[in-house]
Amino acid sequence: MAIKLSEIVKQKELLAGGHRMCAGCGAPIAVRQVLHAAPQDAQIVVSGATGCLAVSTAIYPYSAWQTSFIHSAFENASATISGIEAAYIALKKQGKIGKDFRFVVFGGDGGTYDIGFQALSGMLERGHRVLYVCYNNEAYMNTGTQRSGATPMGTWTTTSPYGKGSSGKTQNRKDLTAIAAAHNIPYVAQAAVHHWRDTVAKAQKAFAVDGPAFLNILAPCHRGWRYPMEKTIELSKMATEACIWPLYEVENGEWRLTGKVQNKQELRGYLKVQGRFSHLFKPENEGVIEQMQEFVDQQWEALLVRCGEK
């Protein structure tokens, strides 16, 4: 079914305005795109892991959610929603609940890659029918930019500063989408906010499967990445074109590339526009960009092979 914006605008808005995310933040864009893909006749229950999104959309006595929302701690959003889903199934069996409910978790990359990973892995393994969405801004932005497992190499953060003897984060990030796929769950995908049609299509598929689904959506953060706030969509696009954030999905174990890259851009151009990488352009750090490019190329080639493109 074709996805049309003229149809989407008729739907109910499930994330209201007036929340206190920064102007130009990528996370609420990701949330809106996912929620516009939710089945219209179902009730949505959202669990939020601690992070920018949870703390700024649900500040007592205000909630931006048109859905049910339960605030969880960093590590247990998946465990919370697992319990809710299990209770729903039990109540449905007893005939105490008639409506169709769907369950979604929104966690940042800190709450997903690092702190909430154990609960997430457990939830995926137990097979709860939950959609887990990681809005990935590549660091702990809520507390002022600390490195996370999702931060790329070479990035400046407050806990991987640059200076004498340091050129930003020294480790490569882990590939959490592939790790989620290794749980052999029905649907795993990687998306980015600029490609709304792709993100909505992936979220629709994720809502349709009878089992756990995992979406990893790149949501640029202008405060932590250091770029002008109106460029959020452009940055997301550049990341995809530089193949540092490829778009793909894994449906029942089958890997498929969804964003065809016509013209693979050099990483340098993507790094140049962001303040968090500005130190890499000093002569003493030249080698780091090459190392990063090498890692990106290697990951991209491996992905092409996995997706049967090569």
Next chain:
Amino acid sequence: MSKSWDVSEISKWGWSKHPVGAVIPEPATTNRYVTGGWRSLRPILDLEKCVHCFICFIFCPDSSILVENEKMDGFKLEHCKGCGICAQVCPKNAIHMMNEAEALGLEQCLLPDDDKKDKKEDKSA
């Protein structure tokens, strides 16, 4: 629970007036919270250029694109934070950003914008 939970005097409430567990009894109460004051730039729509493609709608972080009868109908200014994403993504350049002070008719509050821009350019060069 009543459909409109009145929180206007919440700072004066005693403990017993708050719902148990700080439950918010009504969805989307931020609809009543104004974030428009954060804005320093205001989006202005040129309806003649607009083709109602709704690209701005899907990229607005603040759910602030108004749609009326399947047509783009301007911006919800009480929530728009003026990030300028809509102006950036518009394929027809139908949206431009205007200084908020100017939009409010407070020209006397304007910063010497042109000077500032020149300085920025010097820095980057």
